[in-house]
Amino acid sequence: MKPILQHLVEMTGHRDHLRLEVSVLSTLQKLSSIKEVRALELFTDGGEPHIRPRTWVQDGQLVSTDSEAAADPRKEPLERYPELFECVTKQGDSALANPRPGRYTLWLPVWMHEKVSTCLEITQSRQFSAHKLEVLKGVFLVYQNYQNLLDYSERDALTGLFNRKTFDEQFARTTTPGLSSSKSPELVAPEQASIEGEHAQNWLAVVDIDHFKQVNDRFGHLYGDEVLILIANILRTSFRSHDRVFRFGGEEFVVLLRNTTLTMAHKVFNRFRETVQEHHFPQVGNVTVSLGFVGTSRGSPVEILGQADQALYYAKEHGRNQVRFYEDLIASGELATKVANDDVELF
Structure with a gap:
């Protein structure tokens, strides 16, 4: 015994x-x-x-x-x-x-x-x-x-999605070299080599509901909560079982899209955005979301999250209801790098 x-x-x-x-x-x-x-x-x-x-x-x-x-x-x-x-x-x-x-x-x-x-x-x-x-x-x-x-x-009490604390733990583990293997050497992913050979990687997206404050002000917090729950349900059905969806609080969500190409990431994130746009929310009517995303292979967790946030806010400041990729915005000069390795601003 x-x-x-x-x-x-x-x-x-x-x-x-x-x-x-x-x-x-x-x-x-x-x-x-x-x-x-x-x-x-x-x-x-x-x-x-x-x-x-x-x-x-x-x-x-x-x-x-x-x-x-x-x-x-x-x-x-x-x-x-x-x-x-x-x-x-x-x-x-x-x-x-x-x-x-x-x-x-x-x-x-x-x-x-x-x-x-x-x-x-x-x-x-x-x-x-x-x-x-x-x-x-x-x-x-x-x-x-x-x-x-x-x-x-x-879990988040309202939506049932993973919460911010869980994101911090899981994301730090996936972006810190050697962290998973050092803590648990018995875990092996036999399919990893073939995935890397196909040039797939992980992507982090920050999602924000457009004009959500107006929903609360006009219809009340009960309908605002219902919108959050319905958005959470759409997120669940829009991504695969081994992807991860989190609620950060308020109207902000985060998605970890795993092991896929950039082209497919664009397609999946835009499909989710269009599904929300076409959904009828009781009493409220139509709701849209903005989304910014970035690859997770470079930078610290704070930097990666900050870059996705920058892409998100560019989308919100330039029309909303759109998906923006951080590296495209940097390459085109539409967005300047704001987070440097030696000077990280937490916000």
């Missing part, structure tokens, strides 16, 4: 969903008779439920990927796992299967807000005893409860 308690202490010391996931799999893998552990991602593709491995054991170490689920060649229709499919459909807490002799599998779906997007899969060489199931489910419940606590602390 003592080793399990030590693993639980280590597991709940993490403040990141992926590292917590790796930690619980590492804990489960050390239990007797366990042959394989995986974290599976459940998602919808083409209107049908699918499943794909997100964290698994490869060459003796745990490997994780945060690539786009729908484009993963390892994805499978959920119906190929009938016991798990039935469990998810009925909102059950576990499923068991014996797919072939000497292989027994337990699935434990992670339910959050009455939805499931993650499932732990545990496979061993013999049937699960009542005591073993009790131990496994006990570890899992600690993990699930802690995942819920992490999720609550990371």
Whole structure:
């Protein structure tokens, strides 16, 4: 019992969903008779439920990927796992299967807000005893409860998007060389090399609702809050599952668009802007947004955020309802560099 308690202490010391996931799999893998552990991602593709491995054991170490689920060649229709499919459909807490002799599998779906997007899969060489199931489910419940606590602390109360605190933590980690690997060497992204070969990179966009103060002044804060919630919903549906959307407060949002080309970034951001423009907001009518974006490969987090802000405010000062790319504005002379390496202004 003592080793399990030590693993639980280590597991709940993490403040990141992926590292917590790796930690619980590492804990489960050390239990007797366990042959394989995986974290599976459940998602919808083409209107049908699918499943794909997100964290698994490869060459003796745990490997994780945060690539786009729908484009993963390892994805499978959920119906190929009938016991798990039935469990998810009925909102059950576990499923068991014996797919072939000497292989027994337990699935434990992670339910959050009455939805499931993650499932732990545990496979061993013999049937699960009542005591073993009790131990496994006990570890899992600690993990699930802690995942819920992490999720609550990371979210904006009104829109349900990630909050500013979460952005600071995630963005600093993605833009600081070696930070992720030094803290967690077991995390490996096997698809990274091919992505870099295609000249894709990450992009940061700052989004601001045009004339939002007028919405509050004319219709009241309840309708203003409804506009914020609806914009948040459009943001969710406009970007992929491995992109990240944050609410900074007020009418400002931030998007981290991951692993794509500049041409595609322009297309995706403009498609989002047009979707907002064409949406009818109850009582308020039409609403537009302005957006400034920049690549995240150069500069400190403060510099990158400041550059996206400069592009955003250029868009707002020159007609609103448009997308502006920082480097294009610098190259054309429409915008001067305001943030230097030795003199960073925080605002």
